[in-house]
Amino acid sequence: MRKLDLVGQKFGRLTVLEVCGRNHNVRVWKCQCDCGKQHEVEQNHLSSGRTTSCGCYHKEKVTTHGLSNSPEERAYDHARQRCKPNHNKHAHYFDRGIRFEFTSFEQFYAEVGPKPTPKHSLDRIDNDGNYAPGNIRWATKSEQERNKRCNNCDALKARIKELEVQIASLTQKE
Numbered sequence: 001m002r003k004l005d006l007v008g009q010k011f012g013r014l015t016v017l018e019v020c021g022r023n024h025n026v027r028v029w030k031c032q033c034d035c036g037k038q039h040e041v042e043q044n045h046l047s048s049g050r051t052t053s054c055g056c057y058h059k060e061k062v063t064t065h066g067l068s069n070s071p072e073e074r075a076y077d078h079a080r081q082r083c084k085p086n087h088n089k090h091a092h093y094f095d096r097g098i099r100f101e102f103t104s105f106e107q108f109y110a111e112v113g114p115k116p117t118p119k120h121s122l123d124r125i126d127n128d129g130n131y132a133p134g135n136i137r138w139a140t141k142s143e144q145e146r147n148k149r150c151n152n153c154d155a156l157k158a159r160i161k162e163l164e165v166q167i168a169s170l171t172q173k174e
Helices: 043-048 056-062 071-082 105-112 141-146 149-173
Strands: 014-023 026-033 038-042 121-124 136-139
Touching (some): 014 038, 026 043, 105 136, 136 141
Antiparallel strands (some): 121 136
């Protein structure tokens, strides 16, 4: 049986340098990772794709933005969940056509920044708009109260009544 020569071949981030031994009758290869580290890998792990780096890829994949479980990340997660069809408040968000348009927490955080105080919460500037760049901010409770749908409706209803009174007085003069 002919020995397989993998020297020079690349498997993921690993480039095979040389055979460095055997482990339970399986060849072990010394590889150079793209990150610069050398790593020894069994041949079957290379050929099956089980090992593709020295471990740096896994570290990159699980390393987060450093704000895990922060108030900002919780606001991001809650807003994202509210816009899903199976959320218990879907009638106020998903059913109204409100969508979550941020593709990552990093994009969201770059847009809104750190939460100014514990009294601030996430708010959509246009209450009928999406959670999207340019339409979110940190707002106080009083700012959010002024931005509610029901307050806008109350203001419109008051204006309609005012106009109806004016129309009624004009028709009485005629």
